[in-house]
Amino acid sequence: MDQGDGTRPAGTIEIGVRRLRSELAALVRRAGAGERVVITVAGRPVAQLGPVEPTAGPPTLADLIARGDVDAPRRADRPEPSITVPTWAGVRLDTLVREVRGR
Numbered sequence: 001m002d003q004g005d006g007t008r009p010a011g012t013i014e015i016g017v018r019r020l021r022s023e024l025a026a027l028v029r030r031a032g033a034g035e036r037v038v039i040t041v042a043g044r045p046v047a048q049l050g051p052v053e054p055t056a057g058p059p060t061l062a063d064l065i066a067r068g069d070v071d072a073p074r075r076a077d078r079p080e081p082s083i084t085v086p087t088w089a090g091v092r093l094d095t096l097v098r099e100v101r102g103r
Contacts, residue, residue, distance in 0.1 A: 012036040014045070058084075 011034065020027060020039055027037050027049060037049040064070045085100055 012038060014038045014040055016040050016043075 013030075013035065015023075015027070015037060017039060020037075031037055031049045031051055034051050036051075038045045039047040039049065059067075059069075061070070065072050085096070087096060
């Protein structure tokens, strides 16, 4: 995790796979405390261990549009869906649509 000037960001340590294997529990505790652990193979960074970033729940339509995952609606006269519909594996789309529409 070089910043271009030969330094790593503060709170980051770099370790090899051998050390990772022998000190895994301690390194996981350090990562949980906010430290980033960069794992190297033959001196080359290949993975990173760090704290879990908090999430704000499922993305909204605005979030998806901002990330470029979906296109914005072309028609503004249609309201945004106001409900989340739980689904289950193997459900047919026509069955789900009928259930949502109350038919």
